[in-house]
Amino acid sequence: MSRTVLIVYAHPEPTSLTRQFVAATEQALAGQGHTVLQSDLYGMGWKAIFDERDFPSRVNRKRLAYIEESGHAYTTNQQTGDVAAEQRKLLAADAVILQFPLWWFGMPAILKGWIDRVYAYGFAYGYKGEGNRYRYGDGILKGKRALLSVMVGGPATDYSPRGINGPLEELLFPITHGALFFPGMEVLPTHAVYGTGNLPEAAADKELAAWCERLEHIFDEPPIPFRRQNSGQYRQNILADHIAEGQTGLAVHIDD
Amino acid sequence: MSRTVLIVYAHPEPTSLTRQFVAATEQALAGQGHTVLQSDLYGMGWKAIFDERDFPSRVNRKRLAYIEESGHAYTTNQQTGDVAAEQRKLLAADAVILQFPLWWFGMPAILKGWIDRVYAYGFAYGYKGEGNRYRYGDGILKGKRALLSVMVGGPATDYSPRGINGPLEELLFPITHGALFFPGMEVLPTHAVYGTGNLPEAAADKELAAWCERLEHIFDEPPIPFRRQNSGQYRQNILADHIAEGQTGLAVHIDD
Secondary structure (H helix, E strand, O other): OOOEEEEEEOOOOOOOHHHHHHHHHHHHHHHOOOEEEEEEHHHHOOOOOOOHHHOOOOOOOOOOOHHHHHHHHHHOOOOOHHHHHHHHHHHHOOEEEEEEEOEOOEOOHHHHHHHHHHOOEOOOEOHHHOOOOOOOOOOOOOOOEEEEEEEOOOOHHHHOOOEOOOOHHHHOHHHHHHHHHOOOOEEOOOEEEOOHHHOOHHHHHHHHHHHHHHHOOOOOOOOOOEOOHHHOOEEOOEEOOOOOOOOOOHHHHEOO | OOOEEEEEEOOOOOOOHHHHHHHHHHHHHHHOOOEEEEEEHHHHOOOOOOOHHHOOOOOOOOOOOHHHHHHHHHHOOOOOHHHHHHHHHHHHOOEEEEEEEOEOOEOOHHHHHHHHHHOOEOOOEOHHHOOOOOOOOOOOOOOOEEEEEEEOOOOHHHHOOOEOOOOHHHHOHHHHHHHHHOOOOEEOOOEEEOOHHHOOHHHHHHHHHHHHHHHOOOOOOOOOOEOOHHHOOEEOOEEOOOOOOOOOOHHHHEOO
16 A cells, blocks of 8 residues: 655765665655655755744734744644645655654754744644644544654663663653654654664665665554553543552553 | 853743743842853854854865764864854853753754754763763763753643653753763753743742742752762663662663
């Protein structure tokens, strides 16, 4: 079955490992008969900073209140063209892949700025004007899949369950749970390549091959079992006492 | 004793709660006799995107390798003026306060871009050309203190120990541990104000007063007891078996 996949990526150097992964992704998915959409954030000169220029027509010219202006721009079709175009790509996609180098344990600023600006009020949050009713497994992007493909400079051990940096998947929780699952997408386990600061060509080729292999299954592999807000497991947005009893921390939101 | 405090903040609206907090911070610290340095990222037109323009003199004009160019620019004093100025402010500061609204469970892109660009190789990582030898409690910013002052739109319950968003301090771990403790700073517990989307003026005033009260103690309150890399608690960057035995996750890196 042919699907549409959006790749959003953040590296300006065409020969970088990130860009090699992007090229491999495009080729592998096209080879499977999928349609590939791309957002080359550096190449597009993506505006990273969310500011008053995002709201050409203001509700309130005197005071910039982001949520109010974002909701107004979105519902009245007065967003900037670049933001509206990215939202259309998201809506057209069956799966979304974010490919980026891990910088200071998160996204490069240009990619964070893609989230900040594209995730409008009424779209990614405040869906249907209903506050937080639709989120975490429900929302405008429900039914789609998402996946992070991350190039990590340091070694895998530093990101292992007791590694000094913290486990990679927990460091990325604000993105996987907070930015992808939040508006409704099913999120697959992160695909990381480690030691990218110094990866021999043969090792890179092996990593690229493993990634292409994985791409054959992105529409049927099981997602991270994040608990859905509207599944009955939360009481007023707090995990019910009998679930993961006595435990706290990010991991309680995963139904293992 | 008079000290120097750097406030780095990220909100363009002068009447926003973030900016009210910035103004209160400046006033309270000046009132205590401290010297206050400021980085108003929106006001400065801070360049968020880390790209080839950060390296006016390149080691390799053909291929952009960030770590290599960053290290070269830093060690040869060929960084851009804006980045060098921020590094000087960090070095001059006894404490650093980052004040920002929480956007998608992290920093606004403009602030992430401050980290991405200012945290050069040789400065915040690769200190003294020694790879990862100096990090997590050791490094160029050792002896300084740091603190996040965050404006959170949602209610506190959603960020409580079993709240649906995840506990705030774990969501911020990539910043507190990964960006502040990493180059050596002692990090104080995050100061959050919740429900900022809809905060009555009286409640805001109360929050501002509580913050100013806290500012009287930032040089003597106990920091988050993150475990130091070079404390003997890690073996090859993995937490020693006998510490937090059998546990995994971000919290094992805190010595409670």
